[in-house]
Amino acid sequence: MIIVLKNKASKDSIDRFVNDMTLKGLNVHLSEGSEHTIIGLIGDTTAINADDLQSIEIVESVKRISEPFKQANRKMHPDDSLIKAGNITVGEGFFNVIAGPCSVESEEQIIEIAGDVKKSGASMLRGGAFKPRTSPYAFQGLHDEGIKLLIKAKKATGLPIVTEIMNLNHIDLFTDVDLIQVGARNMQNFDLLKELGKCDKPVLLKRGLANTIEEWLMSAEYIMAGGNHNIILCERGIRTFETMTRNTLDISAVPVLKSKTHLPVIIDPSHATGNSAMVAPLSKASVAAGADGLMIEVHNNPSKALCDGAQSLNPAQFESLMGEIKKRAEFENKII
């Protein structure tokens, strides 16, 4: 960490600052220039908040050199992590497609869709039981009944299942869920992250609507700090000024994450665009950019979907897309 001091900083106040930092176990390198005195802090600075230093009266600006995330950091763990979720392996070298409806609506619906997506080559079933909805008057999901139906679909097809958790008291309901999703709106629900850190279930951590990649990795770090290292990151679009798509898919997040972390990263093109017509081109782009998988919404009757139908493919469209994805994943030497 580099700290530039104000040029009016007194010798005395500098001495006190250096002393404080030394007491925190850091080595301090002082460099006095004609205009600015600059301090280099050497050692483990992850517990030090740059904004805190910024508040000290003699400090002009602070620059962090080492990243604030440790366990998620590729520098600490150069090999790619492979995450097991049910019977599938997610990570570098593999390509998994998670598919299913936005919401679980009925036994018939989820079992039919599960059968369809499995036949087309999906390796995991998604379906919302607890649904975060902007409006309190909108359909909020079937709750524990929805999870039970997902488990039935899992039994019927053998597909492992992923569904979203919104409440830390619900964790026991997720015992038979193979991958627990933390949605964009809860990416910084730190109490939920801590709770998930205590279990050993794999977690699918979606990026928040307007969160930086660094904040996203810090949320992964929350879970890892609790002891749970089974994390898959999911980019689902960020909020910008553009209105022709619901969000803006940040495809660059894939190579950034591949360089900064050892954790797998998948893409959700359905939520990123809110438009079923764009799911295919963005899915292909995701394979090419190096993502480890996709999460795609599929509904047997999108026009009747209780939520987010506009972005859902029907089973025939999904089957056709899977053909395209498989060819490209093989082209990129991924096991699909």
Next chain:
Amino acid sequence: MIIVLKNKASKDSIDRFVNDMTLKGLNVHLSEGSEHTIIGLIGDTTAINADDLQSIEIVESVKRISEPFKQANRKMHPDDSLIKAGNITVGEGFFNVIAGPCSVESEEQIIEIAGDVKKSGASMLRGGAFKPRTSPYAFQGLHDEGIKLLIKAKKATGLPIVTEIMNLNHIDLFTDVDLIQVGARNMQNFDLLKELGKCDKPVLLKRGLANTIEEWLMSAEYIMAGGNHNIILCERGIRTFETMTRNTLDISAVPVLKSKTHLPVIIDPSHATGNSAMVAPLSKASVAAGADGLMIEVHNNPSKALCDGAQSLNPAQFESLMGEIKKRAEFENKII
């Protein structure tokens, strides 16, 4: 709600759509043009999600005419709501300044600051006991011990207290808290909002980092839908590309909210800028723009603050600022 149909929509599919909408209790007004058929839905459309309609195959686009929030809507409740929190009244005609440290750190600290801000004219004490921090390695607050210290400061000074809740299981700890804060990162933690809807404590609902004003009002609606109408909105800056301030204070949110809702709105200039030097000009601007109050960070030793010191005023700076605020609030005919 107005729905523009695709020009290739068949008579048959239009009939089915009209029928569906009628079954939902809505009146349907059909207008067939040469290029587009347009449908107007008349009645209570708050439970209808525009995105859902969008997914229907024959639909080209959807425009909501009436706002999706009801209980928060000024149209439904033309008079300004006045919210009681402890012994203070927040809302149109009044001007309240909430002040205190980012975090409660010790009994001495919080009681000293409480005394200072009361003397300067603050009407409520703030202090974080549960702190949302980006890093799991950063100080997370004194938790229930922090709330106990706030209550001591309340007893010592008579100031009502506000502090943030991060976990719906903690609600019992807030019995003696006068105003429960929901932070920006939890604005769409819907399970927490529902829980707060069940109690009758006033809630200070901060705007999310990248949430629209409509989404913010929908989060207020979540609490109100549960029966708790005691909500104060707090604008604290949104995320943009600008880097010279930590966030961008959306001062326009004040007149927008004053026109759209009857709920009070206050401004947090400390978090909006992350810079103590900007707190004074933005506080004055907030009074002038019509805000009902301010929330300002004050620390007796900002350089030693365990979090967010850079944005904290010291007691002398706060006293001077309060002088400026009082003159302006009186100029605007507000009771301060």
Next chain:
Amino acid sequence: MIIVLKNKASKDSIDRFVNDMTLKGLNVHLSEGSEHTIIGLIGDTTAINADDLQSIEIVESVKRISEPFKQANRKMHPDDSLIKAGNITVGEGFFNVIAGPCSVESEEQIIEIAGDVKKSGASMLRGGAFKPRTSPYAFQGLHDEGIKLLIKAKKATGLPIVTEIMNLNHIDLFTDVDLIQVGARNMQNFDLLKELGKCDKPVLLKRGLANTIEEWLMSAEYIMAGGNHNIILCERGIRTFETMTRNTLDISAVPVLKSKTHLPVIIDPSHATGNSAMVAPLSKASVAAGADGLMIEVHNNPSKALCDGAQSLNPAQFESLMGEIKKRAEFENKII
């Protein structure tokens, strides 16, 4: 265009409004509801500004149904446009890679790089002669001398050339340039666009830093309205809150544009990320997403580049990348 009137609009003022619109040659469809009166305008509304209507006292809100761009609109021109630039054809079915340095620096430099990129398979040479730089103290390009050097490189290699125009008085300098680039900062320099509308040179129109896709197409419309239909669009990243990349590549712009317009679209991954390590994954993603080409910065000595070296590939890296791009373009059945 649909116009929702305020419920207090008088019969008289509505009549006057309907009359005004009729005088503009539009058909007016009036629909009176219990709460709102809604007006549909039928006919060519491209010259009508929605904001203007919005200002009329009786108007509550305005919704445009037909897009404001005409000549750029795929509805008016369903077939893909193929644009000739020198000896190359840009558009659907083809894949062109434009490569070269950020700035032309010397005869040796540009001729050496031109030879290198041609050998690797680039079909066009880029190089800045007039450079838009944030600082007036930074290198601004070799100006007309730079264009002369590009022409020498064109003669030496046979590659057509593209370079940026910043000043409408310079158009004569571009006589031997095959494709004139309008940079992001000049996307809404309307006088420059009008001037380019008068010539018949193909134009490479980059998206502005924070412009919507609709605004971008309206800028294309400016050039087309002048009579010049030879436009290639270039997505180069938009400005968001993310800081790990210089900009955020909006890959979704490719399928959006492919559906909204007949004009070709290429991607500039170098400027989008500002990081040479991300050029390869984003180039591959661009091919897969359906782009018609790429514009990539290549420098024979990136560390010595006078501008934007951080995002430049060296010739060996570019050669390797071209191998990857060719395989993928062929996989997508594009002629490269």
Next chain:
Amino acid sequence: MIIVLKNKASKDSIDRFVNDMTLKGLNVHLSEGSEHTIIGLIGDTTAINADDLQSIEIVESVKRISEPFKQANRKMHPDDSLIKAGNITVGEGFFNVIAGPCSVESEEQIIEIAGDVKKSGASMLRGGAFKPRTSPYAFQGLHDEGIKLLIKAKKATGLPIVTEIMNLNHIDLFTDVDLIQVGARNMQNFDLLKELGKCDKPVLLKRGLANTIEEWLMSAEYIMAGGNHNIILCERGIRTFETMTRNTLDISAVPVLKSKTHLPVIIDPSHATGNSAMVAPLSKASVAAGADGLMIEVHNNPSKALCDGAQSLNPAQFESLMGEIKKRAEFENKII
């Protein structure tokens, strides 16, 4: 400027880099740590582009310590600049209100509005002659005829006039214009800025839609580098995700600019919100935040305005607002 080197940087390459920097006239301070070698560059670094350094292979990251603007920098010029435009003085201690229509439409219109706004206390008349419009089919202004009408209004009322330039070839048409406006879309039209740097007319430089404050000051620096120091900055809202206002007024820009530069800053609340109902609260907030003036749209018949009527006040509304502004400017001890 501080440069952090990669830990694999060889002694040899570091030596070459140090030598390069020394040749550029900079003093180099080298600090070798166990993990990172850090270089401090001391001297005038304004001509050095951080991105250029970033491209050098051994460089990990670069941090600029001194700001890249010199002549606009308050450090170089601690006293507030007062800018003369016609018979008025703009800057600290004064408060000027510029008012008038979006577009000059006719002699009657501009003379009537000029008389009205003068009577209410405006000190300068605005009116667009050359209008930047998103659509080529929209009204683009009366051009030189519009300037002639403004000059007539100036003669009739004595008010100095401000109008926008869009084309560097038009500068001669602005001889009798007192203040030349550079619009948001041309903030980085560097050739236009250079041309304005050569004349001695005061320039009203609006902030670009998505430009940082630093970039804005660099655009001022372009004009100043040419010798013209008469610059007034105008904040007019930035682009964000919020849709209830056309743009988001960045009120924090006022205190940021007051600390970073000696140039005056005014606010345009009409363009910032696109909504006449918000002009009054944001005008009051601007006075309180420390702005040196306002630019407000006033039209004698907003519903008939040829552009941007929605944000225009009528003369009666403006007169009432001026009463409010005067009281507040006097309260802040400004000469109005």
